[in-house]
Amino acid sequence: MRYYPAFMNLTGRPVLLVGGGEPAARKLRLLIRSGARVTVVASRANGEIAELAKTGSVTLRCRHFRPADLDGQGLVIGATGLPAIDAEVSRAAEAAGLPVNIVDRPELSTFITPAIVDRDPIVIGISTGGAAPVLARRIRATIETLLPSRLGQLARFAESFRTAVAALVPGGRPRRVFWDGFFDGPIARSVLTGNERAARETMLSLVNRRGSQQAPEGSVAIVGAGPGDPDLLTLRALTALQNADVVVYDRLIGPEILDRARRDAERIYVGKAKGDHAASQDEINDLLLDHARSGKRVVRLKGGDPFIFGRGGEEVEHLRRHGIAVELVPGITAATASAASAGIPLTHRGLAQAVTLVTGHGAEGEPDVDWAALAGGNHTLAIYMGLSNAGRVAERLIAGGRAPGTPVAVVSRATLPDQRIEIGRLGELESLVRDRAIEGPALILIGEVVALADAAAQVDAVVEALPLRAAAG
Ligand SMILES: C[S@@+](CC[C@H](N)C(=O)[O-])C[C@H]1O[C@@H](n2cnc3c(N)ncnc32)[C@H](O)[C@@H]1O
Numbered sequence: 001m002r003y004y005p006a007f008m009n010l011t012g013r014p015v016l017l018v019g020g021g022e023p024a025a026r027k028l029r030l031l032i033r034s035g036a037r038v039t040v041v042a043s044r045a046n047g048e049i050a051e052l053a054k055t056g057s058v059t060l061r062c063r064h065f066r067p068a069d070l071d072g073q074g075l076v077i078g079a080t081g082l083p084a085i086d087a088e089v090s091r092a093a094e095a096a097g098l099p100v101n102i103v104d105r106p107e108l109s110t111f112i113t114p115a116i117v118d119r120d121p122i123v124i125g126i127s128t129g130g131a132a133p134v135l136a137r138r139i140r141a142t143i144e145t146l147l148p149s150r151l152g153q154l155a156r157f158a159e160s161f162r163t164a165v166a167a168l169v170p171g172g173r174p175r176r177v178f179w180d181g182f183f184d185g186p187i188a189r190s191v192l193t194g195n196e197r198a199a200r201e202t203m204l205s206l207v208n209r210r211g212s213q214q215a216p217e218g219s220v221a222i223v224g225a226g227p228g229d230p231d232l233l234t235l236r237a238l239t240a241l242q243n244a245d246v247v248v249y250d251r252l253i254g255p256e257i258l259d260r261a262r263r264d265a266e267r268i269y270v271g272k273a274k275g276d277h278a279a280s281q282d283e284i285n286d287l288l289l290d291h292a293r294s295g296k297r298v299v300r301l302k303g304g305d306p307f308i309f310g311r312g313g314e315e316v317e318h319l320r321r322h323g324i325a326v327e328l329v330p331g332i333t334a335a336t337a338s339a340a341s342a343g344i345p346l347t348h349r350g351l352a353q354a355v356t357l358v359t360g361h362g363a364e365g366e367p368d369v370d371w372a373a374l375a376g377g378n379h380t381l382a383i384y385m386g387l388s389n390a391g392r393v394a395e396r397l398i399a400g401g402r403a404p405g406t407p408v409a410v411v412s413r414a415t416l417p418d419q420r421i422e423i424g425r426l427g428e429l430e431s432l433v434r435d436r437a438i439e440g441p442a443l444i445l446i447g448e449v450v451a452l453a454d455a456a457a458q459v460d461a462v463v464e465a466l467p468l469r470a471a472a473g
Contacts, residue, residue: 001129002129002130003111003112003127003129005114005125005127007123007125008034008075010031010034010035010036010074010075011034011035011036012035012036012037013036013037013074013075014036014037014038014039014072014073014074014075015031015036015037015038015039015073015074015075015076015077016038016039016041016069016070016073016075016076016077017031017038017039017040017041017058017077017079018040018041018042018065018069018076018077018078018079018080018085018089019040019042019078019079019080019081019103020040020042020043020044020045020046020049020080021042021046021079021080021081022046023079023081023103023104024040024042024046024049024077024079024080025046025048025049026079027077027079027103027113028040028048028049028052028058030116031077032052032057032058033120036075038057038058038059039058039059039060039061039069039073040053040058040059040060040061041061041063041064041065041066041069042060042061042062042080043062043063043064044062045060045062064085065080065085065088065089065092067092067095067096070092070093070096070098073098074098075098075099075100076089076093076098076099076100076101077100077101077102077103078090078093078100078101078102078103078105078108079102079103081103086102086105086108087108089102090102090105090108090109093110094110099111101113106130112127112129112130114126114127114136115127115133115136115137115139115140116140117140117143117144117147119147119149119151119152119155120152121152121155121156121159122151122152122155124143124147126139126140126143148192150191150192150193150194151192153191153192153196154183154188154191154192157191157196157199157200157203158179158182158183161203161207164204164207165178165179165207168207168208169207173245173295173296173297180243182203182206186202187199187202187203187206190202218291218292218293218294218295218296218297218298218324219292219297219298219324219325219326219327220288220291220292220298220299220300220315220319220324220325220326220327221240221244221297221298221299221300221326221327221328221329222300222302222306222312222315222316222326222327222328222329223237223240223241223299223300223301223302223306223329223331224237224302224303224304224305224306224310224329224330224331224332224333225237225249225252225253225257225301225302225303225304225331226257226303226304226331226332226337226415227303227304227332227333227334227337227338227414227415227416228252228254228257228303228337228413228414228415228416229337229415229416230254230256230257230259230260232332232337232415233257233260233331234329234330234331234332236329237329237331238260240299240327240329241260241261241262241265241299241301242260242261242262243262243297244261244262244265244297244298244299245262245265245266245291245296245297245298246265246266246267246268246291246296246297246298246299247261247265247266247267247268247298247299247301248268248270248284248287248288248291248298248299248300248301249267249268249269249270249271249301249302250270250271250301250302250303251269251271251278251303252271252303252304252441253301253302253303254416257301258301261299265299268287270283270284270287281311281314284300284315285314285315285318285319288300288315288318288319288324289318289319289322289324292319292324293322293324300312300315302331303331303334303441304331304332304333304334304337305330305331305332305333306328306329306330306331307328307330308333308334308335308357308384309357309359309384309385312328316328333357334382334384334414334441334443335355335357335382335384335443335445337414337415338382338409338411338414338443338445339382339411339445341411341414341415341419341421342409342411342421342423342445342450342453343452343453344409344445344449344450344452344453345449345452346380346382346445346449347380347449348448348449348452351378351447351448351449351451351452352378352379352380352447352448352449353378353379354378354379354380355379355380355381355382355447356374356379356380356381356382357382357384358374358381358382358383358384359383359384359385359386360383360384360385360386360387360388360389360390360393360444361384361385361386361388361389365389366389366392371393371396371397371399371400372396372399372400372401373400374397374400375396375397375398375399375400375401375402376401376402377402377403377448378448379447380445380446380447380449381397381444381445381446381447382443382444382445383443383444383445383446384443385440386442386443386444387410387433387438387439387440387442387444390410390429390430390432390433390444391429391430391433393429393444394408394426394427394429394430397426397446398426398427402426402446403426404425404426404427405425405426405427406425406426406446406447406448406450407423407424407425407426407446407447407448407450407451407453408423408424408425408426408429408432408444408445408446408450409421409422409423409444409445409450409453410422410423410424410429410432410433410436410438410442410443410444410445411442411443411445412438412439412440412441412442412443413441413442414443420436420438421453422436422438423450423453426446429444429446
């Protein structure tokens with residue numbers, strides 16, 4: 001992150017604005033709304049600025065900028081659009097140790113101002129770090145359409161009940177549950193549709209009723225986080241993460257996904273890599289149980305889908321045996337994510353009528369799988385955890401009758417920025433994995449459908465070097 005996001009309290013604070021045209025006027029409107037004490041220095045001020053000066057809303061000095069204008073100021077904004085003056089303002093402000101923003105000149109600025117969605121007191125700032133201001137404006141337009149226009153009123157309504165709620169509903173989880181119920185419920189909807197009086201009456205009775213209730217029971221949501229790209233979280237997974245008190249997560253869960261959890265949720269790592277277990281399955285089961293029993297909303301976050309080679313079933317069994325409510329949230333599994341990244345349809349008329357998700361790794365090394373039964377044509381295999389046994393799996397499939405020329409794809413770190421897609425043939429699977437130094441997590445796809453990969457836009461240059469295209473054509 002190139003810029004640190006922050007909101008400044010400018011109420012009553014002195015700000016210097018240099019410039020008198022429309023860009024300066026745009027900045028001035030916002031500065032006045034935030035309560036700043038603004039001095040404008042401009043050799044010529046437009047009608048709007050001149051009018052504001054007449055009414056005493058700003059102080060206007062109609063002349064060129066001088067470094068002495070910085071005396072006593074707390075913040076500086078340059079909006080003349082004249083390169084020499086902008087550079088002078090920037091230099092002088094930096095020399096005086098004042099934060100400075102020059103409109104559309106990030107290289108002359110120590111801070112930049114975001115595009116905003118304003119539902120005062122809720123303000124959403126959007127910044128692309130100066131990379132693509134037009135994109136920031138488009139994001140703002142999208143957010144504008146998503147947020148109700150009376151969202152600010154809703155925030156003020158809630159604020160007006162904060163003290164009453166704090167007196168009646170115990171702090172921590174019960175109070176958070178109360179407010180969640182409020183924002184999800186009919187009272188908030190009444191405020192948003194403009195019926196604030198009725199909302200106020202209902203709210204009073206709700207506060208009194210809830211004030212006498214006990215803290216609710218804890219629960220566990222077993223949530224699939226998908227293959228790694230946070231955009232592939234489901235909406236239900238996001239909601240669960242945002243309501244969680246505790247997030248218990250695995251090795252394949254990246255920081256971008258964890259960042260979607262409620263900020264003050266406790267995060268507990270129980271990652272399991274081959275030969276390196278931060279916690280045993282029994283310990284994880286007990287951890288989930290203990291937190292749920294203490295009344296917490298626990299999210300057990302697993303890569304991909306929790307019920308595909310994820311041991312989600314064992315956790316559910318354990319929790320249900322102990323009477324804990326369990327919610328199941330499916331996720332996008334590595335097989336479908338990898339196939340999509342490589343542009344490979346897992347089934348395709350004439351090429352594959354079936355797809356099998358199978359593990360290439362068992363508790364003792366090679367899994368107890370009847371590879372010969374999986375060796376038939378017209379059938380796609382998606383092999384999880386298959387890198388270390390790739391050679392043996394290929395041997396067994398070929399011995400079972402699968403052609404050595406069957407196309408294979410190895411997709412590592414699917415959907416993540418360093419995703420790799422390697423394509424070859426079944427007979428050379430072991431050397432493909434070894435020679436290309438493919439690292440996990442990786443998914444092996446085997447079947448005629450892999451030949452369709454080279455038509456897909458997302459397969460990168462690695463594919464270009466492979467002999468498959470000519471052979472498959
Ligand atoms: C313990 S399994 C968990 C599978 C997970 N529950 C799912 O549904 O995707 C771990 C294996 O999933 C596969 N995998 C997980 N994430 C992946 C990714 N981003 N790209 C490719 N393979 C992945 C790899 O085969 C890895 O060894």
